[in-house]
Amino acid sequence: MKPGPAITSQPTSAAAGTSIAPSAPIALPAIDVHDLTVAYHRKPVLWDVDVSFAAGRLTAIVGPNGAGKSTLLKAILGLAPPASGHVRILGRPLREVRRRVGYVPQRESVDWDFPVDALGVALMGTYGALGWFRRPGRAERDRAMGALERVGMADFAHRQIGQLSGGQQQRVFLARALAQDAEVYLMDEPFAGVDAATERAIIDVLRDLRTRGRTVVAVHHDLQSVEEYFDEVVLLNMRLVAAGPVAQAYTHANLQRTYGGRLTILDEAAEAVRTTES
């Protein structure tokens, strides 16, 4: 195991009511998002987001459709270029720690007819550490197989991925991230549309990751299970609404503010920018 990261800077200007975990002083931030604004086609989807994700904890990102939850993950991973702001992971810029960050994208993001079996997908998790030109060998295959075992998918290792159920596909994606053996995991709706067995398998894996000191940040859509599954919550609706330990931040008032029905001034501003400039 790699030694813990040296934290070089503390979160800077946390917005009012959003400072992280006053009751959990041990939890140093694994990810530091500073003043992040992201726009797609000139339409801002994230405005001035300032948030930290505690190391060694399970954090849920919660918010309505179009709140920018997936975009926040993608911006952290460098997949969505920010208009302003920056992100530090494990105290460093992304490019220095890329391989220590695992990503579980949404299931819909890939073509499941692709000619590859479950083991092949899990094996892809090991590609980053291999570097260019080197081919995965026995050690990588063993790691991928071990990851499939951990999510209960070893029996399906040689099944073409399109022939798996939705829940099984999700577990294969999780296995791929496990095979990478990262320190920080970013997951986009890992529980979306999965069966009961998969939900249990995933939550077991998440808790196991936490036990081993890993950080997990998951976009989560099921408001009922946030308190049961996660330690921390980030409420997001284009801007940061609230963040902190579930007991403190996951309040009715904050949910109301996150899911409030009317267009906010920000939405209207974004709309005005889009229709005028394009």
Added chain:
Amino acid sequence: MNLLSFIDWWTLCIAALCAASCGMIGAFLVIRRLSLLGDAISHSVLPGLGAAFILAGTRSPAAMLAGALAAGVLTAALAAGVRRIGRLPHDAALGVVFTTFFAVGVLMVTWVAKSIDLDPSCVLYGLLELVSLDRVDLLGVSVPRALPWQVGLFAGNLLLIALLFKELRITSFDPHLATALGIHAGAVQAVLLTAVTATTVVSFEAVGSILVVALLVAPGATAQLLTDRLGRMVALSAVLGVCAAVLGYLGAVAMNTNIAGMIAVAAGAQFLFAAVFAPRYGVAARAIRHAGLSLRIAREDVLGVLYRLGEREAESTQPTLQHAQAVRAAGATIVARLACAQLRRRGLVEARGDELTLTPLGFEEARRIVRAHRLWESYLSQNLPLPLDHLHDPSERFEHFMSRELQERVAAEVGTRPDPHGKQIPD
């Protein structure tokens, strides 16, 4: 066979090499859904060739290659640019760019063709027939001028795929993940498209741009129908390309027609054959699976009718059903007739004269089906606010697809009460 005496082995060898090179690189275009881009590049290299000729004043392969590569890269970049500026869908952007390039290319080639032998029709259809006449000396042996180029192309593509297989695979499957892992998806794509452009340019002089498109796409598409592994798909695609080249060549010699055209036809025929007969994804395999399913459903319907009949009659009498009634119950089709015959052969149903009756084995099976049906009706009525007469039809379908495990989970949820129509759910 005197056909052999007409075979020019050099020509066949060049066609096969070219087909293998196109097939292996084309497989990646197919899985990336970029087949159209291969098409676009192979057409839009034309103005590159024209420009290179005008600028360099020669038909030297190096100049041609450089011009075509520049045009190919420009096409891909312009298509991306037009898409962003014009807010067009990807295929429309590509369509606009490559048809324009191609048209400009045709004009340029026609124009320069007046002064030199750069024949537009040769660009389109190739001159496989003449390829072995144009010779160079290589290590003291006289070989077709195209041979060293084709060997180099084949080796280059093979080397590229061997070295970058992992990168090509992950960026094809999940470019976001690849980027997150530090494998630059855009760079890999650029390398692939450069290889496609090089393949097109080296090949088109021998086989023409139409055949290049066919060989880039058809073997890959055929291979995807035949395997579920990328490595095998790429290898198979190369092999299928060679097969198409050999078959097409022989066909063309036998019928005394254009070789390149015949090879493209052979590649298309291979695809058609695979589309029908592929073991898992072919039309025939699907039809057989579907027929098997229809038969099972018909069998289960007959069993269900017999079981329900038994519920209505006194326990002492065995329920019977006339053969014709049973066939009608299962849809009155040939499939229904077959299903009845199968039930008897498998010992689920006994025939006494014209009357059918359940055997003990058949009774067990029938009970399972009726149980699935009523469990599902109960589940639907408890969980969806549906009127009673809306429960039967969905259950009649779903009873055939309900696994034992799902049955038990539904049973645990609906309890042991009778179904919504007041009928007992069998154990």
